[in-house]
Amino acid sequence: MDFNFTPEELAFRDEVRAFVDAELSPELRDKVLGGKRLSKDDFIGWHKTLYRKGWVAPNWPVEYGGTGWTAVQRHIFEEELADAGAPATLPFGLRMVAPVIMAFGSPAQKEYFLPRILSGEHWWCQGYSEPGSGSDLASLKTRAERQGEKYVVNGQKTWTTLGQHADWIFCLVRTNPEARKQEGISFLLIDMKTPGITVRPIIMLDGEHEVNEVWFDNVEVPVDNRVGEENKGWTYAKFLLGHERTGIAEIGRSKRWLKQLKQIATQQPASDGGKLIDDLRFRDRVAQVEIELMALEVTNLRVIAAEMEHKAPGPEASLLKIRGSEIQQTLSELMMLALGHDALPFQHAALDPGYDGPLAGPDYGPPLTGQYFNMRKTTIYGGSNEIQKNIISKMILGF
Numbered sequence: 001m002d003f004n005f006t007p008e009e010l011a012f013r014d015e016v017r018a019f020v021d022a023e024l025s026p027e028l029r030d031k032v033l034g035g036k037r038l039s040k041d042d043f044i045g046w047h048k049t050l051y052r053k054g055w056v057a058p059n060w061p062v063e064y065g066g067t068g069w070t071a072v073q074r075h076i077f078e079e080e081l082a083d084a085g086a087p088a089t090l091p092f093g094l095r096m097v098a099p100v101i102m103a104f105g106s107p108a109q110k111e112y113f114l115p116r117i118l119s120g121e122h123w124w125c126q127g128y129s130e131p132g133s134g135s136d137l138a139s140l141k142t143r144a145e146r147q148g149e150k151y152v153v154n155g156q157k158t159w160t161t162l163g164q165h166a167d168w169i170f171c172l173v174r175t176n177p178e179a180r181k182q183e184g185i186s187f188l189l190i191d192m193k194t195p196g197i198t199v200r201p202i203i204m205l206d207g208e209h210e211v212n213e214v215w216f217d218n219v220e221v222p223v224d225n226r227v228g229e230e231n232k233g234w235t236y237a238k239f240l241l242g243h244e245r246t247g248i249a250e251i252g253r254s255k256r257w258l259k260q261l262k263q264i265a266t267q268q269p270a271s272d273g274g275k276l277i278d279d280l281r282f283r284d285r286v287a288q289v290e291i292e293l294m295a296l297e298v299t300n301l302r303v304i305a306a307e308m309e310h311k312a313p314g315p316e317a318s319l320l321k322i323r324g325s326e327i328q329q330t331l332s333e334l335m336m337l338a339l340g341h342d343a344l345p346f347q348h349a350a351l352d353p354g355y356d357g358p359l360a361g362p363d364y365g366p367p368l369t370g371q372y373f374n375m376r377k378t379t380i381y382g383g384s385n386e387i388q389k390n391i392i393s394k395m396i397l398g399f
């Protein structure tokens with residue numbers, strides 16, 4: 001395998017760099033690089049900028065508005081955007097529900113939803129997990145009772161990421177309580193403005209409002225909003241999870257954090273009075289995580305290449321999820337180690353973009369502490385890492 005970019009690929013990289021230079025505002029770049037809180041408008045604004053350029057959905061087939069790039073181009077694009085400090089596009093519409101609609105949706109669903117996901121008009125969230133049904137997702141209880149041409153939905157979803165902003169939620173619901181648990185589930189697309197839906201915030205360890213509970217009280221959903229067949233939702237749910245797990249590796253962002261870690265280590269003191277970057281034991285740990293990240297990057301390229309040949313991601317998706325999340329956590333831990341006692345005070349207010357109050361340590365400190373708390377989630381969400389190991393064991397090792 002030749003790891004050098006071809007002249008065409010280098011020209012593409014320059015084109016991406018020029019685009020980001022011209023289109024990403026310094027304010028937004030500083031927010032992302034400085035670890036500040038991003039608003040709904042920040043996410044949507046950047047999504048629309050990419051949309052106008054035709055670059056918002058590199059994972060989509062060209063017929064629906066994808067870019068038609070090679071695996072290497074997609075890799076270059078993701079890496080350049082993450083390195084420059086562009087906000088990540090959100091996965092729920094573009095990389096989760098859209099592939100499901102493309103593969104299993106009705107012509108009317110494709111025609112209505114896909115252009116609106118592409119343009120950023122619809123913000124989506126994911127209604128899979130419930131209290132007591134996370135790893136054991138198939139035990140979910142949210143009930144959808146068929147009444148003529150509509151379903152009446154009752155129940156509760158939880159951990160719904162950014163559901164407070166969402167226009168639509170894709171939900172797994174139980175349509176046949178009598179059947180074996182995987183066989184009684186359907187996949188519904190629900191308008192968040194429908195009467196009977198209540199969104200309640202859950203505040204995370206870092207003090208941020210990132211996840212929610214979503215309650216359904218006699219929510220009426222047209223049968224036309226069901227994807228695919230009734231009671232076959234588990235098949236579509238699993239298809240979606242494969243796509244979710246590949247995106248979770250966040251390699252571009254981890255590379256940016258690695259760079260940031262090295263920069264911080266050139267400023268923070270070591271115990272011998274020198275700089276941390278010269279401390280051999282610290283350098284060892286940085287080198288180790290860098291090697292792991294490089295290995296993950298190559299695996300990711302292989303998965304993207306397979307995806308382009310229309311192979312749905314298999315157990316490799318679990319591998320990417322496990323290694324990607326572990327690397328994100330290791331980097332956030334090394335940042336804490338680098339900060340030393342400056343990591344102890346957590347100044348939540350300093351995550352506000354406009355904060356100019358006093359700081360207990362260097363200005364890069366508070367976002368890193370918040371990030372450390374926030375990264376605890378990575379080994380839990382998208383199917384916990386223990387569950388991913390079970391999948392690998394079953395699918396690769398055969399037991």
Ligand SMILES: Cc1cc2nc3c(=O)[nH]c(=O)nc-3n(C[C@H](O)[C@H](O)[C@H](O)COP(=O)(O)OP(=O)(O)OC[C@H]3O[C@@H](n4cnc5c(N)ncnc54)[C@H](O)[C@@H]3O)c2cc1C
Pocket residue numbers: 125126127128129130132133134135136158159160161162211377380381382383384385386387390
């Ligand atoms: C920040 C965050 C955002 C999230 N966003 C969303 C979202 O937008 N939409 C959504 O639907 N869900 C979301 N989730 C939910 C997420 O998918 C679940 O938290 C996850 O699947 C784990 O389920 P659980 O929390 O119920 O834990 P449990 O399933 O109760 O697991 C508890 C522990 O037991 C372990 N365990 C469970 N079963 C096994 C087993 N068979 N073998 C070995 N170990 C096992 C788990 O690994 C875990 O360590 C989010 C979660 C978090 C933390």
